[in-house]
Amino acid sequence: MSMPAVIMMLCSWSIIIFFTLKFFIKVIKTPQKEE
């Protein structure tokens, strides 16, 4: 793979994996409010 392709792929994956984990972990850790 070319260096620009590797950079684009890793940058995109990092952003997406970061936000996916950030939000999903918060969903798991935060209990749903009961009314």
Place this chain on the structure above:
Amino acid sequence: MTQSKERWGSRIGLVLAMAGNAVGLGNFLRFPAQAAQNGGGAFIIPYLISFLLMGIPLLYIEWAIGRHGGKYGHHSTPGMFDVMGKSRLLKYIGVFGLFTNLGIAAYYCYIESWTLSYVFHSITGTFFDIKPTDFFPKYLGLHEDSIFAIPPEAAFWFILTLCLNVWILSKGLAKGIELAAKIGMPLLLLFGVVLVIKGLTLDTSSPGVIESPLSGLNFVWEPNFSGLTNPTTWLAAAGQIFFTLSVGMGSIHCYAAYVKEKQDIALNASSAGWMNEFVEVVLGGSILIPIATAYLGLSVVQAATIGGSGFGLGFLTLPTLFNNWGWFAPIAGAMWFGLLFFAGITSSLAMGQPILAFFKDEMKISHQKSALIFGAATLLLGFICVWLYPGGAFDEFDFWTGTFSLVIFALLETLVFAFVFGMDKGWDEITRGADMAVPKIFKYFIKYITPFFITVIFVGSIIKPSTDWITAFSSLFNGDGWPFAADSLVGVIFHLGVEKYVWFENGEPTREFVKDGTRILLLLVFATFSYLVHKAWVTKRNENGGNYK
């Protein structure tokens, strides 16, 4: 104010069901081809910008409309829109949320049934004996020059898939849809990860491998930054975001309607949206094209994805390529089509639930009967797709319900949310009970940027040129007119590119007859839903002494 007793069993179940709704076949078959053909790695820039400016705002809007409607006992869009403003006409905008789901379910369940059948044929080793390129036309019952198809096997798998959907829907929200998502989504991720690792670790000394799979990955990710100045790239990226998130359908609204009034929607929406992006970009971009490139070579894969779809590679090519994997071939086939099946069924269930909820909430029909009505209506419309597949009925369903209607509904709901319901009330709805700080800039995105984005997509689809946009404008300014593409809205309506527009030839109906007939049928479906909505509200008004809006 009525409160429905039906609720999600758990927060994770809700997020997985919402993510499952968004994750569909397009994540694995369409995204990699779209990226590769529209700037490679550079495609991700407009793609993520579209996600931020249009995708996430639309998710917030739909979750907010859904939870707000659920507060009043409405779990389908006509009722939800009715309680957003004073006008009696608002509920008819919600008809799109019924029409779109039923119309898409009709052909989507057919594709979903192919994946289930391919799991079976992969396990039983069918593709060792017969090439998928020979198998598939026979499976669909295609005959040369015939616009009709009577495929017994495809019909059997279609009915089986439909029965499975109806059965899960009849089990209810927590014990049906949520359980299916809790089983299907982890398996989908597991199968995806296994196939990514297996595919990317193929080396050129493996039997049949002619090129490194990393060449395929390079094809998807090699950035062509000049593409960023081309409107086609931006339209493709915005379109991909739009269709991958399942927005503009009414299914997100429906699922969100089962969330309690003070429970979070912002974090749940963000989590489900980003999970879809993970499946699409990380897994979806790393399976189909790298594996196909390893065995076929890059030039063949480039040619196969030129239209921006990986459908042919996924269904016609990959099963043969798995044969190179020896004892693992049936397992790999079952994993690939199993993954597509789970992606499909978690989406089709989300199409069924709003229809079921409409009959249950507004027509006062029992849950089981409502599930059966959805099954029967999907079977009826799906039969048209099966029988007239070669005549183009399937493509008509896809265009009018799966493309046109979505964009219209998304535009209307954004305008209603921002300008009828009111942006201040809307923002309160999005942020009430939120377990995350929602950046206030989204308030302005929703009001100004998101409608602009959707309008651009809509206008782009109406006047899509057969050439690139710059050449098309040159043609217009030179007085040669606008070169409409055959798949632009104008092109589709006026049958552009068709040599001879006649309904009958030599006493036989033509493809154009099937296309126009399908359009009339879809109009009738829309009219029927409108009538049912009218009837339901008249009944409510009579029951409430004329006081119901």
